[in-house]
Amino acid sequence: xxxxxxxxxxxxxxxxxxxxxxxxxxxxxxxxxxxxxxxxxxxxxxxxxxxxxxxxxxxxxxxxxxxxxxxxxxxxxxxxxxxxxxxxxxxxxxxxxxxxxxxxxxxxxxxxxxxxxxxxxxxxxxxxxxxxxxxxxxxxxxxxxxxxxxxxxxxxxxxxxxxxxxxxxxxxxxxxxxxxxxxxxxxxxxxxxxxxxxxxxxxxxxxxxxxxxxxxxxxxxxxxxxxxxxxxxxxx
Numbered sequence: 001x002x003x004x005x006x007x008x009x010x011x012x013x014x015x016x017x018x019x020x021x022x023x024x025x026x027x028x029x030x031x032x033x034x035x036x037x038x039x040x041x042x043x044x045x046x047x048x049x050x051x052x053x054x055x056x057x058x059x060x061x062x063x064x065x066x067x068x069x070x071x072x073x074x075x076x077x078x079x080x081x082x083x084x085x086x087x088x089x090x091x092x093x094x095x096x097x098x099x100x101x102x103x104x105x106x107x108x109x110x111x112x113x114x115x116x117x118x119x120x121x122x123x124x125x126x127x128x129x130x131x132x133x134x135x136x137x138x139x140x141x142x143x144x145x146x147x148x149x150x151x152x153x154x155x156x157x158x159x160x161x162x163x164x165x166x167x168x169x170x171x172x173x174x175x176x177x178x179x180x181x182x183x184x185x186x187x188x189x190x191x192x193x194x195x196x197x198x199x200x201x202x203x204x205x206x207x208x209x210x211x212x213x214x215x216x217x218x219x220x221x222x223x224x225x226x227x228x229x230x231x232x233x234x235x236x
Contacts, residue, residue: 015216017055019045021129022215024066025109027174033063033112059123067113068129070106073214074098075136078195088144089187095140096183099160101195103167109216111168114161142185159183 023044027036038059042049056062078092080097104109117124124130136159138153146152163179177197184191 021066029109072133092144097194105166
């Protein structure tokens with residue numbers, strides 16, 4: 001049997017990592033952070049347990065990466081949904097609604113994510129998923145008319161994080177429409193932009209239990225590449 005090509009091995013590694021990210025989001029959303037073990041994540045992903053530590057230093061880093069993936073793909077869907085627009089106010093409204101929507105629709109997952117960010121031993125972990133989220137938010141700020149994106153992007157990030165935190169505080173959560181109104185006021189956005197709370201949610205903004213479209217695991221993504229003999233990685 002001939003060895004796999006480098007491209008097939010690379011694709012297998014990518015798919016394996018994607019399955020771990022998806023499994024982490026699903027299990028933490030279902031059971032919470034403490035009840036979710038690395039072993040359970042590996043089992044859900046159908047991966048060897050040693051692969052978790054190969055890709056991620058620990059559970060907190062894995063969960064942060066997984067949630068940042070969910071956040072940036074949710075944001076990307078909201079920004080690019082039809083009718084597509086380059087209008088800065090509409091894109092800012094969509095961005096705000098996308099992030100607040102995650103707080104409303106996935107409270108367990110987002111609460112655990114916020115708690116992890118506040119832990120001193122881990123804190124905020126830069127990763128490719130977080131960097132993509134930052135790129136989208138920076139672009140949103142720029143399109144909204146910012147003359148100093150380096151100043152205004154961190155403020156938008158802080159305001160969104162604060163709104164998510166306020167929406168999820170146990171016992172005293174603030175209503176999402178109230179938080180939305182404050183953010184819309186700050187950015188001078190008309191209430192009817194984005195997805196108002198009483199409007200039907202278009203594609204990319206509603207809670208969907210099937211997260212496979214956010215994680216290219218081979219279930220609904222492109223086929224696995226073939227080696228020079230014409231065999232896919234799964235057939236070996």
